[in-house]
Amino acid sequence: MRAMGDKMPEEAGQAERRVTAETGLSLTRPVVLVGMMGCGKTAVGTALASRLNVPFRDTDEALESAARMTIQEIFDRDGEAFFRARESEVLRRLLEQGPGILSTGGGAFLRPENRGVIGKSGVSVWLKADGELLWSRVKHRTTRPLLMTDDPKATLLALLAERTDSYSEASLTVQSVPGLSIAQMVDRVIAALQDAAILT
């Protein structure tokens, strides 16, 4: 098995500055999407990377592929503390791979250590959504171990309340509201990145 801290051979030594093909825009740092479960980090991140024609990376997906286990299986077998340690390693490795879109797991931005490494080489974007919207998106899924409780909606709302201060430390915030499609969220993130001169 590839160690979780290893670089993917094809991505090692990637160019520092990536000129995006279709839009003509340049991205100079990894754009790191953060926020609660269901805020759209994976869905919006995938569409954003595709629109900009830059690499897409996702800490949850990278962890699952390195471990050849689902996140639920990692939590069940090794516990959350083990998962968080691996998540920090994977985050560092993916940040080293250069400009692109990096979606994180919902808990990744809570650790000061992770916020530090993200701030050094990337720019964080919080996809902000209220509890009802988040719940509408996660309630049908059973893939999120932290929501395997007797009252998953209450758990989600409690996590949102306790995490909001950490997420608000992100460099940029993009609000998600009901009715905005994934493509419209991509428009909003691009506009925020352009305003901040991250995408030029």
Ligand SMILES: Nc1ncnc2c1ncn2[C@@H]1O[C@H](COP(=O)(O)OP(=O)(O)OP(=O)(O)O)[C@@H](O)[C@H]1O
């Ligand atoms: N703007 C949107 N409009 C409609 N559906 C959306 C939107 N954003 C996300 N979704 C849907 O909500 C669900 C959850 O989104 P997604 O998996 O991207 O969340 P996430 O932030 O990556 O969560 P996690 O932290 O658990 O990885 C998916 O089914 C996704 O397609």
Ligand SMILES: O=C(O)C1=C[C@@H](O)[C@@H](O)[C@H](O)C1
């Ligand atoms: O919000 C969280 O803590 C999590 C979100 C998911 O992305 C996964 O990283 C995992 O289910 C934990």
Ligand SMILES: [Mg+2]
């Ligand atoms: Mg995700």
